Amino acid sequence: MAKHFYPGVLYPADADGLFGVFVPNVNVMASGSSADEALADAAEILQEYCDNLADKGEVPEPPAQIGDIELDGGQIVMLPVLMPAEQARLNIMMDATLVKRIDAVAPNRSAFLSAAARAHLALMRAEMTEQGRAAKSSRKRARLAEA
Template sequence: MATVYYPAIIERGPEGFGVFFPDLPGCVSAGATIQEAAVNAEEALSGHLAVGVDYGDAIPEPSDIDVIVVDSDVDVAARLLVRGERPGRSVRVQVSIDEGLLARIDKVAKNRSGFLADAARAALAARG
């Protein structure tokens, strides 16, 4: 996976703050405060990138935050860069695994490689 930073715009709304990503239509988030909106933006970005990859969508390169043009009717509270992980290309590897464990994986997984990659991501995230 490659770490990327997408520009996000935090805008004032009637009940808090909304976040949108100019490079990623449909990727939005919100929060009661600017800080909460910024924290929630990272979760929204991660989910958006993961779903896009699952559906085979092209993931655009992030724009330079300094050149983003925002409509004049948007009440901009902040501009920020939000960290996300963009999956890299798949690499074939050979691993050894207990045959009983492999059989159990195959019973529940639609895709063995994807299952193992998801398990590795979860284990790495748990370690911090």
């Protein structure tokens, strides 16, 4: 996969303490309790968008031109996204019944397995993010208890 960068706009924390990142190519606003969290959320949304297009055999539009983006008090950030480059041929072993079940619902086994792998990776990323948030919250509670 080749790494590309798409622009976003990082906004400072609002009254609720949430940072925001607007992603023009996807027309979506991501948020988080820190700038890093908002950036990670925006990058994940952008990656899922590009992955979904790739699963359909479509190519995402080129990155928005920085000069065309209204900042409205924010600052430009660049969000990484991995684009499919070339296909890799795999020789794998799998339960025959599972293969038959896949073939019964999917016209293209490779596309199905690629989409399933992307979905599972997104789930794992979400779980790791949630674990990181829980650990951060736990450390914060511990510091407050010590005070």
